[in-house]
Amino acid sequence: MASGFAAGTVSCGAKNGQEAATGIKASADVKKIATQCQGCGANRCGIYVYVKDGRVWKVEGNPRTYNNAGTVCPRGHAYIKELYNPDRIRQPLKRTPEGKYEPISWELAFQEISTKLNLIIMDNGPQSVFWAQYPMANIPLAFRFMHALGSPNTITHGATCFTARNAAFNATCGGLPDNDLKNSRYIILVGRNPAGGVKLQQIKDIADAKRQGARLVVLDPRHSETAAIADDWLPIKPATDLAFLLAMLNVIIEQGLYDQRFVSEHTVGFDNLRDGLVTYPPEWAEKICDIPKETIYRVAREFASYKPRALIHRGYHGGYGAGYFNSFQTARAVAILNAAIGNYEAVGGLFIPLKPALGELINGGHPAPNIPDIEKTDGAGVPGRYPSASYSDGIVHAVPELALSGKLKAGFVYHMNPVRTNPNPTRVIAGYKKLELLVTIDCVMSETAAASHYVLPESFFLERDDHVDTVHSGPVGQLTMVQQVVKPMYDTKPMLEIITGLSKGLGIGKYFNFTMDECNTLRLQPFGVTLEELKREGVIEVGPRWVEGFKPCKTPSGKIEFYSSQLEKWGLDPMPRWQKPLVSPNPSDKNSFRLIHGKQAIHTHSMTANVPYLMQLSNRYDMIRLWINRQRAEAIGLKDGDTVVVESDVGKGSVKVRLTEGLHPSAVWMPSGYGIFSKYLKTAYGKGINYNDFLNTYFDPAVGHVMSNEIIVRVAKA
């Protein structure tokens, strides 16, 4: 930043002369309010929202929040205007027998929903009820509500996104580490693209590290946006990252390049691992993954040479979050490779982020419901079903089958849109429509809302307070929160008021006898921080602060487990070994491709396609296109910009193509934010297609994830 400039000075509009010179309207009243962005839900960046003459104007990054460090991504800038989207839901709605939606009062909606739910629980038990949501700051309310009802079925989108990664790191080191990218000297991204699936702090830290001379290697079938600033782009054949990683491990162990002291002190199962790896030299891997053996040797040696200040990014969705049959073991290999060079809890390596322990409602005398002593209906964490799946994430795409088989009867969907974001929408709709009661809580009429019996409009994030949150905790614990910036425009309510309203008729009112301010004050109690201070500052550092040095792992051995006897007990591979992908393109069919997908920086899941400005960017930059390797495309007579028909055994759709040299020939790549089919979302409706239209319903055996890149499509000129 140039000296003499302050990011975050309130600009009170233009003076008279400048108004003409700049086109900016003069204004008397500008307010700047700290809150948390909700444009993706994952990063929850610290922002300042500017309100000019009562109207939300612009956003600036809070320079002190860990996840964004003063910057804002395009979604963050644009999403504030969603406040004024004409497609917002303005009052509670109830579906009529004809499938239309009519306004209903909050009181009546609460009454009807709780009456129905009481009957369902009486007949089928509380385990027939689920709550699905994107894991945002208000998640404690969902757990509280479901546990009060006696149901364990709180579900996130995790099984469609990241559960293979989480479970693999849990099995290896007992938690999900963060990456100290800024201090790393050698960074490998395996399918991770922080410039597309934006995490501002990561992309900033990578740029900073590169400025200090770090090398960046991107292993990705597609030349990702992050690859544009990489030293090496390794265009690996999709579904074969595991072969590359096993060969890297083979080189590092065979050639004695690992951190011998770290391995002997802090890991278990090294001998088993070494014995298991002998069959995976680079000579073997190159035939599978299309990366030359010389490159694998080089990357393995370079990676180890910087130990412990080198890392393979822990990953997210891309690569091995929930993509392939072998994703769980791919993530295990990533975790193990990091441990082999001893980078756990080291500067420039991986570390377990430190979350401050928030105060709880019980400290204010509010009773806490017991965790129900029954298994999750979707089998997450249940031995014999999906033992290594997590209790808090569940398996969201199991809901349709469980509904069709009568095991689930009622559901709440909060800030999530499984009808669009789960595989095979026809099946998902059939399942959700079978529910006796479906209630969606959202700001717009998503596909899921449009399949619900009741739609309850939550106030937009700029219109409400949410829970005090620890999401920005990395090297140091930070507190942030969503706070109200403007008054609600319509007859909407914040989450707590909706749940409180529902709880009264369900006999669980005693668990919701508090206000958001009271809850947040209790959450802040351990830190001597007042709610007013947090609202004024937007972020407060409360510690603890990370210090270098190995800490005991939350694994059965307390060490990093190369060999996991826990996994063995569950009937899963105790060590990573090569697993073929579930499906592969037909080599004798010129039109056969693997369909892979990824994010663009301007879109989040299915929730931003209907933001007019972001859809305008999609159109202006011609981003609603299927990427296809130029040679493969020309072999089937395609030119850039042609429309193609894409077809799998599940679905069919048409889309424009982008011919590129930046994609592995075996794959076509689809941006993941399009294909909205709710006719209520007028900006996005009918624009583009979505990979879920082509994806079969799979449950991987380890965690039950979707295997969202196990799709073979035929692509032909329309």
Place this chain on the structure above:
Amino acid sequence: MSAPESLGKLPKWAMLIDTTKCVGCLACVAACHNQNELPVTEYFNRVEEQEFGRFPNYNRRFLPMQCQHCDNPPCVSVCPTGASYKRSDGIVAIDTRRCIGCKYCILSCPYKARMINKEHGYVHKCSFCAVLLENKTLPACVGTCPTGVRVFGDLNDPNSEISKLAASKKTVQIGKDLNTKSSIYYIIG
């Protein structure tokens, strides 16, 4: 008329854009859009994408583009009313009250940096966020960039970051052969 000069000593505003750091996320485009309260379809900056090589030896580059605030601005020479003018701090500005919407400037700009405001009929474009500079705040596109692609500052201050970077790094001005003498310096990898 010229804008009031309230910055004390005379600066010479300039920007450096390091394309080797750009990941094409469009945060700068969205930030600009909000700051300037533009209609959905209008914009003052853009990011161009360029592709090089053949699989697997392939690369691409993102090139942020906007008004270059030329010292020899073609848009000012062709303006029949004096609406487009060069400020003493280096900013090429538009007095929208004098603009008759003839679009000569749009045609003359080699950077395609100007557009018509559909509602009012005048031409508008990047002003280096002159309003923010008055309050010693960086232009909206600079502060929001996650990788630090853009450096903004005063070329007349030899201690400013931009002066140092411009002196120490190999920079280019786009369209130098047109003798526009632009105020945006690029690092092209």
